[in-house]
Amino acid sequence: MRMNAVIAQSGGPTAVINNSIRGVIETLNKSERIDKIYGARMGIIGVLKEELYDITAQNPQQIKLLSRTPSAGVMGSCRYKIKSEEDMERILEVFKKHNIGYFFYCGGNDSMDTANKVSRFAKEKGMDIISIGIVKTIDNDVGGNLQDNGTFAVCDHNPGYGSAARYTATNILEADQENKASYTTDPVLVISSMGRKIGFITASARLADPERKMPLLILLPEAFNKNRPENNLEFITERVNEKIDEFGRCVVAISEGLEIGDLDILYDNFGHAQFGASGKSVEQVLINYLNGLDRKDSKGYSASRLKCKGIARCEKPGTKQRREFATISQTDLKEAYEVGKYAAKIALKGESGYMSTIIRQPGSIYKVHYDKIELETVANAERKFPERWIAANKIDVTDEFINWAMPLIGGGLPEFARFEEIFAEKKCADYTPVAYR
Numbered sequence: 001m002r003m004n005a006v007i008a009q010s011g012g013p014t015a016v017i018n019n020s021i022r023g024v025i026e027t028l029n030k031s032e033r034i035d036k037i038y039g040a041r042m043g044i045i046g047v048l049k050e051e052l053y054d055i056t057a058q059n060p061q062q063i064k065l066l067s068r069t070p071s072a073g074v075m076g077s078c079r080y081k082i083k084s085e086e087d088m089e090r091i092l093e094v095f096k097k098h099n100i101g102y103f104f105y106c107g108g109n110d111s112m113d114t115a116n117k118v119s120r121f122a123k124e125k126g127m128d129i130i131s132i133g134i135v136k137t138i139d140n141d142v143g144g145n146l147q148d149n150g151t152f153a154v155c156d157h158n159p160g161y162g163s164a165a166r167y168t169a170t171n172i173l174e175a176d177q178e179n180k181a182s183y184t185t186d187p188v189l190v191i192s193s194m195g196r197k198i199g200f201i202t203a204s205a206r207l208a209d210p211e212r213k214m215p216l217l218i219l220l221p222e223a224f225n226k227n228r229p230e231n232n233l234e235f236i237t238e239r240v241n242e243k244i245d246e247f248g249r250c251v252v253a254i255s256e257g258l259e260i261g262d263l264d265i266l267y268d269n270f271g272h273a274q275f276g277a278s279g280k281s282v283e284q285v286l287i288n289y290l291n292g293l294d295r296k297d298s299k300g301y302s303a304s305r306l307k308c309k310g311i312a313r314c315e316k317p318g319t320k321q322r323r324e325f326a327t328i329s330q331t332d333l334k335e336a337y338e339v340g341k342y343a344a345k346i347a348l349k350g351e352s353g354y355m356s357t358i359i360r361q362p363g364s365i366y367k368v369h370y371d372k373i374e375l376e377t378v379a380n381a382e383r384k385f386p387e388r389w390i391a392a393n394k395i396d397v398t399d400e401f402i403n404w405a406m407p408l409i410g411g412g413l414p415e416f417a418r419f420e421e422i423f424a425e426k427k428c429a430d431y432t433p434v435a436y437r
Contacts, residue, residue: 002033003101005347006047007055008040010107010114011079011137012194013072014160015167015328016336017106020134021075022066023340024104025055031348038098043078044105044114048087050094067333070325077107082114088121095122095129102130102347106340108137108158109380112355116375119353133355133375134343136336138164138322140200142378146386149362150404154373156360159339160322162332162408165204167324168193168253169413171317172208172216175251177416179215183249188240188290188312190252192283194321197221197257199385201321203397205253207409210402215247219254222385223394229261233289236260239395240290241307248308258282260289283314309436329410335368342370366407 007024009017021039028034039053040046053075055063066074082088095103105115112133119131135142140161144153171191179189193202199220209216217239224232236252243250260282288294290312292302306312335358343356354372361367389401 002035004036004038004099005034005102005104006038006040006052006095006098006100007075007104008043008046008106009072009075009077009136010043010105010111011077012108012322013070013077014136014138014322014336015070015163015325016159016333017072017136018066018069018074019333019336020106020136020159020340020343022063023337023342024134024344025063025066027341027344028102028348031344033348034102035099038100039075042076043080043107044082044091045078045080046076047091047094048080050097052094052098067337068325070328071323079110081110082117088117091118092122092125092127092129096127101128102132104132104134104343104347106134106136108135108139109142109378109382111136112142112375113379115355116353116379119375122352130347130350130352131375132343132347132352133378134340135355135357135378136160138201139195139198141198141382141384143357143383145383146388150400151360151362152383154377155355155357156368157358157408159332159336159358161200162329162335162410163324163327164194164201164321165207165405166329166332166409166413167317167321167327168201168204169207169409170327172205172214172251172253173413173416175315176208176214176216179249179251183310185310186313187244187249187308187310188252188287188306189250190254190283190286190290190312190314192254192256192281192314192316195221195255195257197225197255197384198382199223199255202253202255203385203389203401204405204409206397206402207405208413210399210406212396215243215250217243217250217252217395218397219252219258219395220385220390220397221255221257221259222387223390225259227259229259232258232260233286235394236286237290237305239393240312241305244307252286254282254286256282260285281314281316283316287312287314329408331408331410333410338370342372346372364403 037055041051115133122129138160143155195201292304295303
């Protein structure tokens with residue numbers, strides 16, 4: 001008997017998420033076991049509200065365009081945690097009425113928890129529903145720990161991370177040019193990255209400068225989370241001033257969840273910090289401290305903590321980090337499709353309760369294959385940035401991280417012009433501008 005399938009998305013979207021959905025759709029379309037394919041509007045909420053797009057009825061050209069469409073606006077996403085049996089009963093009711101035999105949920109560890117709950121509850125109720133997870137997250141936190149062979153257990157990396165890493169590295173390259181152009185007035189530029197309490201995206205700033213020629217600090221939450229916030233601010237300020245002594249300027253890549261004080265944080269339905277909606281942000285707190293706003297006098301003058309004239313500025317890339325298509329990683333785009341395709345293959349074999357995953361082969365030549373892992377293993381589990389990839393000075397990452405991450409961004413980064421410091425011979429006496437005296 002031919003059955004129908006439902007595909008849904010959950011959590012923060014990525015630049016390549018739709019290509020995973022395309023991989024599922026195109027694989028299912030080739031199977032004689034599938035009748036109709038539906039897409040749940042706004043994730044599992046769409047199932048609960050019985051709002052199902054008929055994907056089978058869509059123009060085939062629109063399915064192809066999924067490969068070039070970033071974010072999750074086509075079907076929508078959500079952050080809804082299944083907490084009650086009533087919701088589970090409703091999901092099965094909708095599935096039964098629409099002859100659903102296959103459920104695919106694309107997302108992070110919380111999404112895998114939902115897919116796992118659907119799988120287990122359907123079995124308890126005697127319903128033959130195959131529930132499969134499709135890994136997705138820019139944070140790269142779905143999977144196991146770093147192994148001795150230099151790859152990660154369970155899932156080496158998550159579709160979406162490679163493009164976010166490429167965006168971050170490109171942004172740092174551009175930011176360095178900005179900082180070089182304006183450092184006489186704005187010597188410090190602080191740029192934050194998403195990732196809650198995990199530093200993979202911020203770490204990718206180093207891919208912009210693997211030879212460490214920039215005055216770049218990389219501040220990961222894993223390097224600072226055991227210290228008091230005020231101590232972290234003092235430590236960072238010292239490191240910024242060291243770069244100023246050496247280069248006259250500094251670019252700071254900072255994780256949004258780094259502990260540097262109370263950010264007045266809001267939390268989502270899963271209990272996760274929503275740093276994008278917090279009352280204060282890490283980049284703003286840091287530049288306020290560097291600029292000495294806490295020491296401002298009644299006339300509005302502050303006592304800067306910088307060892308030079310000028311101010312620290314900040315930049316918050318926001319959701320561009322996860323949706324930017326102009327800087328997409330072609331490696332990431334391809335792997336996202338293959339992960340979706342493999343998820344469909346698992347389902348069509350009649351296997352339920354699994355997530356499709358990426359396994360990297362050890363060695364210097366980048367090569368991956370696709371496999372499955374039980375949803376129970378990845379549901380609600382979060383890995384951390386490996387301690388051995390954090391530099392001893394706490395403001396950088398190691399070459400081992402660079403070697404692991406570089407293949408994921410899909411090729412070389414932009415190359416910018418660089419003038420050698422060849423100056424005309426001076427013919428006048430030395431002069432110090434009046435404001436610098």
